[in-house]
Amino acid sequence: MIALISDIHGNLPALEAVLLDIERLGGVSAIYCLGDVVGYGPQPAECLDLCARASKLMLLGNHEHALIYGAYGFTAVARRAIEWTRQALERHPSRQGRAMLDLLETLPTCHLFDEVMLVHGSPRDHVMEYVLESDTWDGAEPGKLEGIFAAFPRLCFVGHTHRPGIFTEDQCFLASDEVGDGFDVSDGAKYLINVGSVGQPRDKDPRACYTVFSGTAIYYRRVAYDIDHTASLIRENPRLSERLASRLYKGE
Ligand code: ZN
Numbered sequence: 001m002i003a004l005i006s007d008i009h010g011n012l013p014a015l016e017a018v019l020l021d022i023e024r025l026g027g028v029s030a031i032y033c034l035g036d037v038v039g040y041g042p043q044p045a046e047c048l049d050l051c052a053r054a055s056k057l058m059l060l061g062n063h064e065h066a067l068i069y070g071a072y073g074f075t076a077v078a079r080r081a082i083e084w085t086r087q088a089l090e091r092h093p094s095r096q097g098r099a100m101l102d103l104l105e106t107l108p109t110c111h112l113f114d115e116v117m118l119v120h121g122s123p124r125d126h127v128m129e130y131v132l133e134s135d136t137w138d139g140a141e142p143g144k145l146e147g148i149f150a151a152f153p154r155l156c157f158v159g160h161t162h163r164p165g166i167f168t169e170d171q172c173f174l175a176s177d178e179v180g181d182g183f184d185v186s187d188g189a190k191y192l193i194n195v196g197s198v199g200q201p202r203d204k205d206p207r208a209c210y211t212v213f214s215g216t217a218i219y220y221r222r223v224a225y226d227i228d229h230t231a232s233l234i235r236e237n238p239r240l241s242e243r244l245a246s247r248l249y250k251g252e
Pocket of ligand 1: 160161
């Protein structure tokens with residue numbers, strides 16, 4: 001079994017709770033991180049350090065990309081958080097922060113094994129493109145999902161939207177709470193699986209989210225964590241917007 005985590009966003013209590021849950025679950029041979037370890041949250045250096053140690057592989061997310069190359073296309077709130085994150089890493093007392101920035105520049109945007117692709121955003125634009133539930137609706141951009149499904153072998157795991165669920169080849173989206181306990185993907189069809197967000201879920205469930213893949217089935221895991229702790233660190237930080245704290249309680 002492997003575990004897939006994504007979009008931690010500087011939320012250390014959420015990451016610690018997820019890693020503990022993985023340990024308790026047992027049988028997980030490797031953890032893959034699909035990016036956005038930083039951004040929005042108050043403990044970017046701690047999350048990068050822990051994630052780098054716990055994961056077999058870390059991919060580049062759009063927030064890491066923004067740290068290195070500039071926060072283009074970000075909202076004002078997200079951009080301010082990235083600017084603060086960069087300063088926090090550059091001025092980190094242990095000098096480990098500087099090493100973390102160097103590490104980010106080496107992260108791959110995509111990883112392939114067997115018939116599986118791992119990316120942050122989408123198989124055809126690894127870092128930036130969003131694959132959205134609304135892409136399955138009437139009136140969606142013509143050909144978008146066909147193009148996305150043509151760009152990966154059989155299974156593709158993504159993060160980025162913070163909305164866990166499974167896209168099927170016939171253009172349905174199954175939200176993680178509809179999937180139940182174990183969604184079989186051994187039928188040879190193609191699936192694109194959004195693993196959800198550890199540190200800032202946006203599906204109205206505030207618990208940290210991650211995914212386990214057994215080789216034949218997908219399992220979604222939700223883990224309660226100390227939201228008060230993260231929210232108070234955000235509120236103590238004048239460079240981080242209050243909204244980044246309040247949304248954690250609502251899962252939005
Ligand atoms: Zn994200």
